[in-house]
Amino acid sequence: MRKSIALCAALSLLTLVSCSSNSNSAQTTLSPSFDEVIASRRSVRSYDASKKISEEEVRELLLSTQEAPSWANQQPSKYYVAISAEKVAAVQDLVGSNKDRIKDAPVLIVSTFERGKSGFFHGNASNEVGDGWGAYDNGLSNGYLILKARAMGFDTLIMGMRDADALRDLFSIPAEETIMAVIALGYRSGEPKRPEHRSLDEIVKFF
Numbered sequence: 401m402r403k404s405i406a407l408c409a410a411l412s413l414l415t416l417v418s419c420s421s422n423s424n425s426a427q428t429t430l431s432p433s434f435d436e437v438i439a440s441r442r443s444v445r446s447y448d449a450s451k452k453i454s455e456e457e458v459r460e461l462l463l464s465t466q467e468a469p470s471w472a473n474q475q476p477s478k479y480y481v482a483i484s485a486e487k488v489a490a491v492q493d494l495v496g497s498n499k500d501r502i503k504d505a506p507v508l509i510v511s512t513f514e515r516g517k518s519g520f521f522h523g524n525a526s527n528e529v530g531d532g533w534g535a536y537d538n539g540l541s542n543g544y545l546i547l548k549a550r551a552m553g554f555d556t557l558i559m560g561m562r563d564a565d566a567l568r569d570l571f572s573i574p575a576e577e578t579i580m581a582v583i584a585l586g587y588r589s590g591e592p593k594r595p596e597h598r599s600l601d602e603i604v605k606f607f
């Protein structure tokens with residue numbers, strides 16, 4: 401009797417564990433280390449058309465951007481997510497020669513920042529960088545986004561080549577927001593190459 405109770409308890413536990421890992425995204429099963437995330441993140445220019453990403457997963461991804469630091473916690477970054485087939489197709493036409501690279505990515509995210517927030521105090525620029533701090537904060541947010549994406553098993557391509565005016569019309573983006581990158585989100589098809597990097601001594605000076 402005792403043996404069968406113990407067996408039942410063990411089986412229930414196993415079921416619970418497998419249920420919880422099934423109900424969650426790829427993140428639960430992969431759990432890569434931070435170093436693995438950094439090392440395996442690459443700009444991906446070819447996506448697997450058979451793999452989709454849900455709105456729930458994109459929400460989880462974008463929550464990570466809210467943990468990014470920003471000037472006086474101004475949080476100037478905004479995101480416009482194309483996830484319907486119609487909107488994705490429309491954005492594909494607005495990224496110039498990137499179009500072929502991201503044609504099979506299921507989600508395209510436009511990132512912007514609100515001007516006059518980061519780097520400003522009572523409407524005046526706090527120093528010579530001005531709205532550059534908004535771009536800085538947006539880059540930080542996007543850094544969180546692309547690393548969290550990798551941790552979830554996804555891949556990304558940041559695209560600075562894009563038609564900002566047409567994107568503004570497509571998503572009714574307010575004039576006070578500067579449109580930065582379009583970020584493709586999907587699953588890699590094939591392994592991207594790691595590009596050459598400058599040596600550390602070229603970019604760092606110790607004093």
Ligand SMILES: Cc1cc2nc3c(=O)[nH]c(=O)nc-3n(C[C@H](O)[C@H](O)[C@H](O)COP(=O)(O)O)c2cc1C
Pocket residue numbers: 441442443444445498501557558559560561562581593594595
């Ligand atoms: C601000 C920014 C804009 C970029 N724009 C493009 C782009 O329009 N098209 C593209 O194929 N890659 C673009 N990239 C990707 C870079 O080419 C890539 O990050 C760089 O070559 C290093 O490769 P890695 O990301 O695989 O490490 C951009 C990256 C950044 C950060």
